[in-house]
Amino acid sequence: MSLQFSAQEIIETIRMVQMEKLDIRTITLGISLRDCAHPEIAIAASKAYDKICRLGGRLVRVGEEIEREYGIPIINKRVSVTPVAIIAESSREDSHVVFAKALDRAAREVGVNFLGGFSALVHKGMTRGDRVLIESIPEALAITERVCASVNVGTTRAGINMDAVAQMGRIVCETARRTASQDGIGCAKLVVFCNAVEDNPFMAGAFHGIGEPECVINVGVSGPGVVLAAIRDKADLDFGQLANEIKRTAFKVTRMGELVGRAASEKLGVPFGIVDVSLAPTPAQGDSVARILEAMGLERVGAHGSTAALALLNDAVKKGGAMASSHVGGLSGAFIPVSEDEGMIEAAQMGAITFDKLEAMTSVCSVGLDMIAIPGDTPPETIAAIIADEAAIGMINRKTTAVRVIPAPGKKPGDMVEFGGLLGRAPVMTLNAYSSSRFVARGGRIPAPLQALGN
Amino acid sequence: MVEKSTRVIVTVIGEDKVGIIANVSGVLASGGANIIDISQPTMREFFAMIMMVDLKTATLPFDEIKRQLNLKGEEMGLRIDAQHEDVFKYMHRI
Numbered sequence: 001m002s003l004q005f006s007a008q009e010i011i012e013t014i015r016m017v018q019m020e021k022l023d024i025r026t027i028t029l030g031i032s033l034r035d036c037a038h039p040e041i042a043i044a045a046s047k048a049y050d051k052i053c054r055l056g057g058r059l060v061r062v063g064e065e066i067e068r069e070y071g072i073p074i075i076n077k078r079v080s081v082t083p084v085a086i087i088a089e090s091s092r093e094d095s096h097v098v099f100a101k102a103l104d105r106a107a108r109e110v111g112v113n114f115l116g117g118f119s120a121l122v123h124k125g126m127t128r129g130d131r132v133l134i135e136s137i138p139e140a141l142a143i144t145e146r147v148c149a150s151v152n153v154g155t156t157r158a159g160i161n162m163d164a165v166a167q168m169g170r171i172v173c174e175t176a177r178r179t180a181s182q183d184g185i186g187c188a189k190l191v192v193f194c195n196a197v198e199d200n201p202f203m204a205g206a207f208h209g210i211g212e213p214e215c216v217i218n219v220g221v222s223g224p225g226v227v228l229a230a231i232r233d234k235a236d237l238d239f240g241q242l243a244n245e246i247k248r249t250a251f252k253v254t255r256m257g258e259l260v261g262r263a264a265s266e267k268l269g270v271p272f273g274i275v276d277v278s279l280a281p282t283p284a285q286g287d288s289v290a291r292i293l294e295a296m297g298l299e300r301v302g303a304h305g306s307t308a309a310l311a312l313l314n315d316a317v318k319k320g321g322a323m324a325s326s327h328v329g330g331l332s333g334a335f336i337p338v339s340e341d342e343g344m345i346e347a348a349q350m351g352a353i354t355f356d357k358l359e360a361m362t363s364v365c366s367v368g369l370d371m372i373a374i375p376g377d378t379p380p381e382t383i384a385a386i387i388a389d390e391a392a393i394g395m396i397n398r399k400t401t402a403v404r405v406i407p408a409p410g411k412k413p414g415d416m417v418e419f420g421g422l423l424g425r426a427p428v429m430t431l432n433a434y435s436s437s438r439f440v441a442r443g444g445r446i447p448a449p450l451q452a453l454g455n
Numbered sequence: 456m457v458e459k460s461t462r463v464i465v466t467v468i469g470e471d472k473v474g475i476i477a478n479v480s481g482v483l484a485s486g487g488a489n490i491i492d493i494s495q496p497t498m499r500e501f502f503a504m505i506m507m508v509d510l511k512t513a514t515l516p517f518d519e520i521k522r523q524l525n526l527k528g529e530e531m532g533l534r535i536d537a538q539h540e541d542v543f544k545y546m547h548r549i
Contacts, residue, residue: 004540005464007496009547010505014466018534068518071538252546259545 017072021225021287022253024260025280026076027066028201029059030208030216030273033082033117041091045102048087052079052106052115055215055270060111062267070263072256075222075422079107080206081117089129096133100140100147107146114189116206118149121196124158124445134164137171141186142178148204154194154391156398159448162388166440168192169384173407176376180409183417187406188371192387194394194401199274200330205367205402216273217264218330221257222280223249225287227317232295242296243316250277250320258325276330277321278366279313281341283424289313289334290343301343302353310334311364331400333366339419339426340371348427355429363393368402373417373426376409383407385436388446396449461511462491462540465524467504469533475504478531482523487514507540 016022036047056079063077081103088096100118107115118140120130137149151168154160172192176184191205198209201218208216230249231242257275265272281289290301293309314333322328336358338344347353355372362368368390374383387403394401406426408417413430465483467475476493483490483506492507510517521537528535 004507005543005547007494007503007505010464010466010543011496011503013543013546014468014536068521069539070542071536072542255545256542259541 016223016226016252020223020229021284022223022256023073023075024219024257025222025278026078026201026203026220027059027063027074027260027264028078028080028206028218028220029056029268029270030080030199030212030218031055032208032212032214033084033087034210037087037090039091041088041093041096041098044087044091045099048081048099049102049106052081052103053109056106056110056112058268062264065267066260066263070259072260074260076113078112078201078203078206079110079115080201080208081115082208082210083119083121084117085120085127085130085133086210088133089127094132095139096136097140097143100136100144103147104144112146114146114148114203116148116150116203117208118147119151119207121152122164123152123155123161125161126164134167134171137190138174138178138186141175141189148189148191148206150191150193150196150205150207152193152196153387154395154446156195156395157448160194160388160391160395160446162440162446163443165387165391166381166384166443168387169380169382169440172383172405173380176407176409183408183411183419184376184406185419185423188404188419188423190404192403194391195399197330197400201276202278202280202331204404212273213271215270217261217268217270218273218276219257219261219264220276220278220280220330221253222278223253224279224281224289224292226253227279228286228288228292228295231292235297239312243312246313246316247320250317251324253277254321254324254328272327274327274329275321275325277317277325277328277332278330279317279334281335281337281344282422283340283342283345285342288341288343289336290341290347294343300350300352301347302357306353306357307360307364310336310361314365331366335367335370336361336365337371339373339417339424340422341424345424345426348429355431359389359393362390362401363397367400368394370402370404371423371426372405373408373411373428374405374431375413375428376407376411378407378431379435379437381435381437381440382431384440388440392446460540462507462509463517463537464540464543465506465508465535465537467528467533467535469502471502472531475531475533478527479504479506479524479535482527483508483520486520486523487512488520508537
């Protein structure tokens, strides 16, 4: 027949979308707010509101148009903005909450469910504005619905700002306390980074970096189900062949991201930034990264071998994706959130995967300790120490790491926490009971590591 | 810049029954869409019909034709969809 495509190819695409949950997880419009600074914070906030509404007004409509035209679901349309500390610090106010409220209104107006960028970059130290923003986070996340916050506390080149780490331990606790009636859900909108990237389209950690253009469209693809389908029932493949199957699949998934990114860029008249080639699980059956690792031959995710399996997966996803798009960026790899992954939830409930194993796995996954419920009475110093450990893994390995833990008020290990929707549900995990408070209290910075002598 | 292609791929998936081609081509004809090619592979899992359709001469917008095809699908207990050919071009051709 003279179709340009074989029937098998067409059926394969249809199957990926309809049965294996291939989707574009997010198209995220990055907007610079650098021209919105003003000595009066209310004026700065209103300029930001106007700009987001002006540039983002068509985002959702265009996203839906692309979905219809190509028949590929685009799950989320989102907006990221310049780290707000940089914009809001022109004012001498003691709180940036009014700015967060304006962002929340703008998000509602343009119809996006999350807007990222209530953020500060403090890996080397803090300005007054950074300090004010960080102190504003708990209230901002409690009274807004759609605003996401992130703080970068370390980089490979700067080391780790342990004063900021200690403070973020307290901020995470305070954010949980202020959203106690919803199991501390405010913490699901707060990410503490090391080596944060400037073009990440995924929430809650998205912000529009200061090296980015005025406005840009970034695309986050997903597809754990497609990868799972590609390797399931293939017990006879050796690791090289297994990696090849994953690469092949990641390539196809990324091509969809490239197509959608180009279409969105053209329709919006905004430059196309990057495709973030990530396996982002959802709580839905068959959309799980944990199940991929299990399909590789592990009885349960968390078993010995899980780190090696994840390393292979993460690398193969990057390799396949890198060939498929003109610009791959963002976080690109496999996410291992607990509450957002049906296989992870089950493994955590049965005790197959522990907090410590998750930490080990973050040294080879694309981000870090993500969406993990921890006991409500966890001391701030322990959370700070968790952040320090995770930042150290990122700093030494020259990769992005992050902590998004939820100290669920009133909950004990084994209790379930329900966040709902894409955020899912998670059992509260057991932490090490011994104190880190004297370590955290030292303050100062952990020096930047050597870049040579790399063993 | 290259002009954007006006071709879409229509897929029909479900149980084989009388009148599929007649019904689908009826919808397309009433919208002024031209069928370029039809393929009817029987896959292991399900019956499928694949059509390449050109909308250059279409009198209805793509969205409307797609909506009518979806409706026809519901009526017949089949899944009928239309997607721009670029989806397949991007995924399977470099």
